Amino acid sequence: MKNILLVIVAISMYSCAPTYLVSKSEFQQIPMGTKKIVVKTEMSSDSLFxxxxxxxxxxxxxxxxxxxxxxxxxxxxxxxxGTALKPFVYIEDKTAYYSGEWGLDQKGQLMMQSMVRANTVAFEPIAFERSGITKNDVAFQGLVILAKTIPGELSYSK
Incomplete structure (x- = not known):
């Protein structure tokens, strides 16, 4: 019992530190509740695809x-x-709309199994929470990194 309590305390302390996959200033520019990243380009939709x-x-x-x-x-x-990202992109009129779902990767699954003795494989839609300490925020930042590989004007949408 004492070991389980120690593991839970260690995990909670680790998970409280914000995770930044993008720069801190980029992170702070993302509006809370954002679900999509929009990239407008001058490329044809076929080339963008x-x-x-x-x-x-x-x-x-x-x-x-x-x-x-x-x-x-x-x-x-x-x-x-401990976060897995499942990205989706829709392209229309020289614009790419990025969205996605998040879930637990293998590391996250192992942590969950050790804490609650349950196996969780469900994915949920991403909505940026702006705390930096949630799997949701980590997954959204992964989506931002993918969107930034495309030359164009990046914006956010709810």
Whole structure:
């Protein structure tokens, strides 16, 4: 019992430190409640589709795409701090709309199993909480990093 309490205290102390995958100033510019990243470009939608698909592949994502509906998604991948990101991109009129879902990666699953003896594999839609200490915020920052690989004007949308 004493060891379990020690593990819970250690995990809670570790999880209270903000995680910044982007710079602190970029992090602070993201509005709370944001669910989408919008990238407007001068590229044709077809070129944008190809660029995003290749960008995902270069970074090791397993890409699923549907050029007919101009949608790109990827298999979940760890972005750090026990967090997995499952990104989605929709392209329309030279604009890419990034959104996604977050869940626990293998490390997060192991931590959850050790704490509550349960296996959690569900994914939930990302909504930026602006605390820096949640899996939601870590996943959203991973999405920002993906969106920043595309040349264009980046903005946020709820």
């Amino acid at each position: 190809t660029l995003i698909s290749k960008s995902f592949s270069r970074e090791g994502w397993v890409v699923k795409s549907d050029k007919g509906s101009m949608q790109i998604s990827a298999e979940p991948k760890s972005v750090g701090s």
